[in-house]
Amino acid sequence: MTGEIIEIHSIKKSRNEGENFIRIEFRLDGSSWAKTDLVPHFRNFRRWAKLLKIGNILGNLELKDAMTIDADSFPILIEGEKIEIRKGEKFGLEELNKLGVFG
Secondary structure, eight states: OOEEEEEEOOOEEOSSTTOEEEEEEEEEGGGOEEEEEEOTTSTTHHHHHTTOOTTOEEESOOEEETTEEOTTSOOEEEESOOOOOOTTOOOSHHHHHHTTTTO
16 A cells, blocks of 8 residues: 655644654545554654655555554655654654654
8 A cells, every 4th residue: 555644733632641752644646635643652663763754655554444554564654754863763753853754
């Protein structure tokens, strides 16, 4: 499945104590809508971090249900621009903001 990133929300507090997440919205093939929630300190976030830019078209997305992309997908960049991330770079709110994730 492919999808275009249409919105990246600011970091939000999770229902789980001490957890934060970022909601990403996509326009999928056939103009349907889906979202995924990414937790910056979870291991799978590294797969997504350099691809998180509005307008990027990602492939290899797996659906959990009709409106949710599995955050454990292994996304690939089909069209757009990667964000440069240095090895060992942290993913706190400040660092993500500096990378331009939130626009």
